[in-house]
Amino acid sequence: MRHALLVFAVLMLAGCGEQTQTSATTNAKPSAQLVIDAKFDEAGQFSEGLAPVRIGGRYGYIDKSGQTVIPPQFDFANPFSEGLAAAGAGNRIGYIDKTGQFVVTPQLDIVDLFSFSEGLAAVRIGEFVEGKWGFIDKQGMLVIPAQFDTAGSFRNGLAVVANDRKFGYIDKQGQIVIPLQFGSAGSFSEGLASVRVGDYITGKDGYIDAQGRIVIEPQFDSAFPFDGGLADVRVGEKYGFIDKMGKLVIQPQFDFADSFSRGFAAVRVGDEETGKYGYIDMQGKLVIEPQFAFADLFSASDGLAAVRTGTTTNGKFGYIGQ
Secondary structure, X not given: OOOOOOOOOOOOOOOOOOOOOOOOOOOOOOOOOEEEEEEEOEEOOOEOOEEEEEEOOEEEEEOOOOOEEEEEEEOEEOOOEOOEEEEEEOOEEEEEOOOOOEEEOOOOOEEEEOOOEOOEEEEEEOOOXXXXXXXXXXXXXXXXXXXXXXXXXXXXXXXXXXXXXXXXXXXXXXXXXXXXXXXXXXXXXXXXXXXXXXXXXXXXXXXXXXXXXXXXXXXXXXEEEEEOOEEEEEEOOEXXXXXOOOOEEEEEXXXXXXXXXXXXXXXXXXXXXXXXXXXEEOOOOXXXXXXXXXXXXXXXXXXXXXXXXXXXXXXXXXXXEO
C-alpha cells in the first residue's frame, strides 16, 4: 500500500512510490462484508498468515480469524516476510519470529529498516535523516555497506538505491548495474520498473527493463508497479491503468488507485479527507462500491484486505475477504 497508515517502514521513492509486491493470482469476487470486525486503531496487510495491528499505542499481530497471536507490545511492526518481521520496542529494533521473539538484532546503530526480501533487508544506519542505507543478511551482518541516501527492497536480484537525488539499481553484491541517473525509481515487478526522467517537479515517469532500457516512454505524472499485466498511473490529477505496451486500458478517472492484487484494485472517489474507497476488477468495473474511509490491497497470500469504516479521523480498521 502506498498510503500506509501503520508506522511501517514503507519506502516512498518520490513519484514512483514502492508498493508491496503482489501476485496476479485472481480469486473469488470480494465482498464488502467484514470478516474481521472493525476494532483496530490501525491495521496492516496479511502476510504468511498474520497481520500487524495497533490497539492503543502498541502493535501486535492477529491471525486470519482475528485472534491475537502476538500481543500488542511493539512501537512499530511490519508484515512478515520470509518468516521474519521488522519491529521495534523501546531501544530494541530488529526482526521477530512468529512467536514475537527478537531473533535478529543487528549490532548496528539502526534507525530505520525494511522487511527481508530475497534474503536481504535494507537498513538505515546513523542519524534518522542523514544516516545511510545498506543491507543486512539474516544473521544481522552488514553485507552491503551503508552508503546510499535511499534504498529499497531486492526484487528479481535488483534493488533501487539513490545518492544525491539520483536513482539507479544495484545487485546483491552491492555493485551498481543500472547507473544512478533517474529522478526517482520504483522496484521491479513483472520485469519492469517505473522511473522518472527529469526532475521531480517537471519530469515524467515511464518504465525500464532489467537492462535499464526504457521500454515505455516517460509520459505519466506518476507510475507504479505492474501486477497481472496492468500498472496504475497518474495523468494530471486522475489515476488509471496501463498495459505493458504503455496503452491506457482503464482510463484515468479515479482520485486515487492502488496496484492490482489477486485481480482487484482499491480506488478512491473524492478527496483524501472525505472521499470513499471501493474496488474495481481488471476491466475497470466497480465490484465494491466506494464506501470505506480507507481500503488496502488484497493480501497476495491470504486474500484479506484492511479497510477503515467510519471516517478518517474516528473510524476503526477491520478486514474484508474474497
